Amino acid sequence: MSHSPPPGTPRARIPGPQQPPPPYPRIAAGLWRRCLGGGSALWTLTAWITYETRSGILLPTLILLGGFLVPVVFVLWAYERHGRDLGVSPILGCFLTGGALGVLGASLTQAPLTHPSAGMFAGLILIEETAKLAALVFVLRREPAIRGLRAGLVLGAAVGFGFAALESVGYAFTTAASPGVELRALLETGLPRGVLTPLGHGLWTAIAGGVLLSRRRLSGHFRFAAPVAGACLGVSLLHALWDATHGLAIRVVGRLTGPGMEGPLFASGYPARPSPGQEHLFALFSVGGLALVALAAVGWVRSLARRDTPWRNTP
Secondary structure, three states, rough: OOOOOOOOOOOOOOOOOOOOOOOOOOOOOOOHHHHHHHHHHHHHHHHHHHHOOOOOHHHHHHHHHHHHHHHHHHHHHHHHHHHHHHHHHHHHHHHHHHHHHHHHHHHHHHOOOOOOHHHHHHHHHHHHHHHHHHHHHOOOOOOOOEHHHHHHHHHHHHHHHHHHHHHHHHHHHHHOOOOOOOHHHHHHHHHHHHHHHHHHHHHHHHHHHHHHHHOOOOOOOOOHHHHHHHHHHHHHHHHHHHHHHHHHHHHHHHHHOOOOOOOOOOOOOOOEEEEEEEEHHHHHHHHHHHHHHHHHHHHHHHHHHOOOOEEEEEO
């Protein structure tokens, strides 16, 4: 005869298989694709509502989405593909800490500029690229096992993407606050630059980081050999060409269409008093120039990636 427990007595739990918690957060496969698709749709919806309502309330959301979408998608992709080998801390550390240190270094070097010149900008660009590489060294100083060309490409790109996200947002806010800039013109130039600008900084720091980590010693010490200096000089040249496309586009459009497009060679804001036709031509030439520089960097990265090395080398 079975005896049932009195009412109100809690039932005993049936023990089941116990699994230890995962040592790292699990991210579903293909999350970066869903983030890219959903983020792009959300940005498009925000841009459409902002344009239709002519309201400035959504401008911060529009700028932040445009500036961080591609960098965040890259970080998710890098974690999904290489997170087990590199670890979460180096990837996020390079993106957040490295990007922030790079922006701070760039801001400190650009602050004293009163009468900028091409030579001065060349020196500042070299300092900026060196600062991003130094940020990569700072983040990986306690990760002696991480070395190799491909590890440097991924983690260097993470530093560059973090830098690009913060810089793009800063420039976008500055442009939006400029007098006489319409929302349509901001969207016309901001969308392509939001897609291409992270590719510029991400690729440049990936190149320098790949060369640097490919020559890292087994003890974890970094070797700043001649190839590392050559990579810094090369990516600085690409950076200078990238920055010059804005001013070159203004000059070319001014030559083709007449007055109304004045600006220095290394300007970052939108040109003043353009006509609608000049706005379209300016967007075409500036974005086209950025695409050409990005293609050159992609070719360099592909040539480096052919020299594949293991993610981690054990002493």
